[in-house]
Amino acid sequence: MTLTAVALQPMGPAHLTPVQRLSAAVGWPHRVEDWAFALRLGQGLVALEGDSVVGTIAWWPFGAHHATLGLIIVAPQLQGRGIGGQLMDAALMQLGARSVMLNATAEGLRLYAKFGFQPIGKIRQHQGTPRAAASVTRIEGGRLRPLQRDDLAALDERASGLPRAALLGAIAEAGTGLVLETADGIAGYAFCRRFGRGQVIGPVVAPDQQSAQSLIAAWLARNGSMFQRIDTTAQGGLSDWLADRGLPQCDEVIAMVRGTAPHTSQDAPKVFALASQALG
Numbered sequence: 001m002t003l004t005a006v007a008l009q010p011m012g013p014a015h016l017t018p019v020q021r022l023s024a025a026v027g028w029p030h031r032v033e034d035w036a037f038a039l040r041l042g043q044g045l046v047a048l049e050g051d052s053v054v055g056t057i058a059w060w061p062f063g064a065h066h067a068t069l070g071l072i073i074v075a076p077q078l079q080g081r082g083i084g085g086q087l088m089d090a091a092l093m094q095l096g097a098r099s100v101m102l103n104a105t106a107e108g109l110r111l112y113a114k115f116g117f118q119p120i121g122k123i124r125q126h127q128g129t130p131r132a133a134a135s136v137t138r139i140e141g142g143r144l145r146p147l148q149r150d151d152l153a154a155l156d157e158r159a160s161g162l163p164r165a166a167l168l169g170a171i172a173e174a175g176t177g178l179v180l181e182t183a184d185g186i187a188g189y190a191f192c193r194r195f196g197r198g199q200v201i202g203p204v205v206a207p208d209q210q211s212a213q214s215l216i217a218a219w220l221a222r223n224g225s226m227f228q229r230i231d232t233t234a235q236g237g238l239s240d241w242l243a244d245r246g247l248p249q250c251d252e253v254i255a256m257v258r259g260t261a262p263h264t265s266q267d268a269p270k271v272f273a274l275a276s277q278a279l280g
Contacts, residue, residue, distance in 0.1 A: 004081040006054060008090050011044030018053040019046065022073055029196030038071060038278060041170055045090055047074075047083050054078050057087040059095055060279060062162040066262055067095050069102040070278025084111050092258075099259025103277045109254060117256040122234035123277060124249050127197075129227055130220050131246040142187060142211070144218055147177030152189055152205075159205040159269040160280070161262025171203075171275060178218055180211055188269060190215035195276070198227030204273035209237055212272040220245060236272040253277060 020032045047055030054075040061067045074083045103123050104112050153165040175193025179186050188206035201219045206212035232238045
């Protein structure tokens with residue numbers, strides 16, 4: 001393998017247009033605004049060959065013990081020349097002893113395994129234009145209502161095992177949230193915001209599959225004929241249901257961790273859909 005020497009530089013606002021062009025070159029739908037949103041919440045690096053951005057990586061710490069890693073891209077014409085490894089080395093050095101999670105394409109599995117990442121699950125990307133408005137299943141003893149400020153931090157941390165208040169706050173500013181409320185309090189939630197080719201639904205947290213379907217169906221109905229995307233956990237069991245509503249599975253990635261995955265209790269609500277494949 002011929003190694004390509006590159007200069008690594010912190011990703012900043014001046015890089016947003018070139019990194020968006022790079023992501024488009026590998027078939028990703030991210031807009032400049034989507035890159036800016038991700039960068040506001042974390043940090044990143046660009047790999048430069050001369051003045052050209054030929055690689056990217058970004059990371060998001062969640063407390064002192066965990067982080068997610070993503071937006072890992074190498075220009076198609078330079079793949080296989082060690083740039084991805086240089087970016088990984090630099091990012092992991094910044095993250096120190098934290099346990100790190102990422103979602104890996106098939107092409108990236110060998111690289112991530114070399115850095116000690118182990119598979120822990122699968123994430124299924126569903127997208128499309130719903131064929132018809134989805135019917136919203138009524139939850140006995142529960143109601144859907146608009147999200148209010150500070151509704152979710154404790155519930156989300158039980159579900160994800162991560163302190164994600166800053167992420168949820170940013171998503172609430174960028175989009176709109178619905179909560180599922182019962183007599184015992186808030187049982188679940190789902191966000192929707194502009195992303196890529198249309199709207200992305202997520203994160204979605206719920207106590208069970210039926211509740212998750214009700215929250216998602218509410219967004220499908222509200223969004224109507226708009227292009228919609230949702231990244232679901234395979235264990236959530238929503239793939240067939242989503243495909244029946246016009247959002248077929250178009251991709252699958254492998255959830256991986258280097259270190260220890262966040263701990264969640266057996267009776268905690270479950271994460272049925274991610275904020276994004278990079279953010280988790």
